[in-house]
Amino acid sequence: MSLNVGQVIERAVRADHVGVSELSRKLQVSRRTIYNWFHQETLSLDIICKIGSAIKHDFSKEFPDDFARLNGESIYNDRLFMGADTKGEEAFSNSVSYWMNKYIRLLEKYNELLSRNSHSSSHEY
Numbered sequence: 001m002s003l004n005v006g007q008v009i010e011r012a013v014r015a016d017h018v019g020v021s022e023l024s025r026k027l028q029v030s031r032r033t034i035y036n037w038f039h040q041e042t043l044s045l046d047i048i049c050k051i052g053s054a055i056k057h058d059f060s061k062e063f064p065d066d067f068a069r070l071n072g073e074s075i076y077n078d079r080l081f082m083g084a085d086t087k088g089e090e091a092f093s094n095s096v097s098y099w100m101n102k103y104i105r106l107l108e109k110y111n112e113l114l115s116r117n118s119h120s121s122s123h124e125y
Contacts, residue, residue, distance in 0.1 A: 008062050009051055010038040016055045026054040045069075 024031045052059045060067040
């Protein structure tokens with residue numbers, strides 16, 4: 001019988017000797033939420049990464065298919081979750097910065113495309 005995602009997470013948490021109380025403080029969720037996650041058959045990649053960040057564990061080995069969906073972008077390699085001295089709060093602020101910067105770059109590309117289209121259509125008249 002294979003383990004569900006929650007059980008894999010629980011084993012990693014316990015193997016890294018992180019208490020549920022400590023983990024719940026780092027993630028700013030209740031202990032009950034942590035225990036509920038331990039009983040889930042599936043968890044979002046976001047939750048898996050937050051837990052990995054809090055316990056400094058790379059879950060990409062346990063869940064390669066989920067991490068493969070990131071199209072080659074590893075959030076662990078972006079210093080979001082696996083920094084040498086990363087703390088839970090710092091990891092959260094870094095992840096916010098990461099996604100904000102990603103959004104800004106996408107918005108800039110979008111605006112550039114709009115600008116190109118408006119220039120090319122204005123030359124047609």
